[in-house]
Amino acid sequence: MASFSPLVIIFLCIFFLSVNANEVTVGGKSGDWKIPPSSSDSFNEWSQKARFKVGDFLVFSYEAGKDSVLQVTREAYEKCNTTSPKASYTDGNTKVKLEQPGPVYFISGTKGHCQKGQKLRLVVVTPRSSLSPAPSPSDGPAVAPTSGAAKLTGVFSVVGLGLGLWALF
Numbered sequence: 001m002a003s004f005s006p007l008v009i010i011f012l013c014i015f016f017l018s019v020n021a022n023e024v025t026v027g028g029k030s031g032d033w034k035i036p037p038s039s040s041d042s043f044n045e046w047s048q049k050a051r052f053k054v055g056d057f058l059v060f061s062y063e064a065g066k067d068s069v070l071q072v073t074r075e076a077y078e079k080c081n082t083t084s085p086k087a088s089y090t091d092g093n094t095k096v097k098l099e100q101p102g103p104v105y106f107i108s109g110t111k112g113h114c115q116k117g118q119k120l121r122l123v124v125v126t127p128r129s130s131l132s133p134a135p136s137p138s139d140g141p142a143v144a145p146t147s148g149a150a151k152l153t154g155v156f157s158v159v160g161l162g163l164g165l166w167a168l169f
């Protein structure tokens, strides 16, 4: 084991980086999760310019306690219904892992904010490196056909990181 060649180490580092998930700040920069100043659809204009893959993290940046993030159904998104979200966050720097392909919906939980355009819809895609074919956008409810593969990739990335760190020190 002590005879790891530099090439192997480089390979492991590249492998780890390539499977490492992206963190994407909603709106583009810190503090952007708020009522958009102009267009009421501006979060979706932003999300359409980016690509979101399974395993990526969305980062919602806002003032803790003054705003919030609710992950909701499509119906609740359209009606700005904050009654029973799937998940709710108020910590000010909310990281949400995109677990499966398909559409996801977020709204602000603060009264009146969603109605003023603080809402986000985006479609998560399967990473290109995955062995299974990507579902077409019209494939109805989001299922997770790649979760096994994703878990395996996760295990490999952890092993890769461990070996990389071991090789460094």
Ligand SMILES: *[C@@H]1O[C@H](CO)[C@@H](O)[C@H](O)[C@H]1NC(C)=O
Residues within 6 Å of the ligand: 079, 081, 082, 083, 084
């Ligand atoms: C909001 O959602 C809750 C639970 O899903 C539902 O009972 C309620 O009727 C909805 N309110 C509106 C205004 O649609």
